[in-house]
Amino acid sequence: MKINSVFNKTLLFVGAIVCTIGLQSCLDDDDNNAYYLRYPNALVTVKGAADDAFFLQLDDKTTLLPTNVKTSPFGDKEVRALVNYSEVNEPSGDYTKAVHINWIDSILTKPIAPDLGEENDEVYGTDPVEIVNDWVTIAEDGYLTLRFRTIWGGSKKHFVNLLLGQNLENPYEVEFRHNAYGDTCGSEGDGLVAFKLDELPDTEGKTVKLKLKWKSFSGEKSAEFDYCTRKAVTPSAAAITAVRSTLELR
Known part of the structure; x- marks a missing residue:
């Protein structure tokens, strides 16, 4: 992204991740895992698939198959979401990677x-x-x-x-x-x-x-x-969902 003026670049998520890395040397494995799970590691599109299944579009080319959640927590709506996931060594079928969803929250x-x-x-x-x-x-x-x-x-x-x-x-x-x-x-x-x-x-x-x-x-x-225009839209209907935040938006 190219911005034509300078403004405050305080990075909430990035800053949190940097702090996490700095603390890791002083924490045991359980604490490391707790800090890792606290913050999102991806921004995705939640999309429907056949038989009420769903998948996550990570970017324009990469798709993620959830292995521990079978149906979308957002029903049949297509939404953007923050997610914390871990890659797993399981078959991914037609998708790029198989993942375990630690948590996911729509925006x-x-x-x-x-x-x-x-x-x-x-x-x-x-x-x-x-x-x-x-x-x-x-x-x-x-x-x-x-x-x-x-x-x-x-x-x-x-x-x-x-x-x-x-x-x-x-x-x-x-x-x-x-x-x-x-x-x-x-x-x-x-x-x-x-x-x-x-x-x-x-x-x-x-x-x-x-x-x-x-x-x-x-x-x-x-x-x-x-x-670049998205090459495929599944499903085609535009989705509207509420942000899960302390801020009141509509």
């Missing part, structure tokens, strides 16, 4: 929001955020997943959306919107959200630059991501 997964024209500002808001340059801020497998930072007062649910850009010369331009509904006094907090990009034009197998625009606390900003 808010949404389609691109409809353009409401003059009502966009009122409905989707213009409240500022910072997009955090983190390992979970990525365009892959037909989704744009974002870690963002803003002020949370805790009195109302915040509303986050992705809109198609209005740039006729660049169909791969999108805009992140945030409506705090007046809940703008409090402390900084981070949220995670994933947007399905199936409304963008097909890149026909090519990798293009996806431009993301957003309003930050210091003005307008943008970032570019490498993006």
Whole structure:
């Protein structure tokens, strides 16, 4: 991801992992395992398969077959999720690897929001955020997943959306919107959200630059991501699920 301005790069997950590594020399095996299991080691798409089974799409090419969980904990919804898994020496069939899921937790997964024209500002808001340059801020497998930072007062649910850009010369331009509904006094907090990009034009197998625009606390900003249209969608329906977090989002 290429950011055109500098902002705070405090990395919650990466920082936690670094701290874990630093502590390992002082811990026994049980403690090491406990720390390892505490943090996610992958961002995946949870996809349905035949006979109510499911698999995890790790990136555009790598698929993971869970061996200890037979049906998706999210039902028939396709969602993005954080997961902690371990590779196992078991048959993986048509998938790249067989894995044991230690834990998995979905994040808010949404389609691109409809353009409401003059009502966009009122409905989707213009409240500022910072997009955090983190390992979970990525365009892959037909989704744009974002870690963002803003002020949370805790009195109302915040509303986050992705809109198609209005740039006729660049169909791969999108805009992140945030409506705090007046809940703008409090402390900084981070949220995670994933947007399905199936409304963008097909890149026909090519990798293009996806431009993301957003309003930050210091003005307008943008970032570019490498993006290629997902080659297969299973299932085809867009999924929406609630984020499991202390932050109130919708």
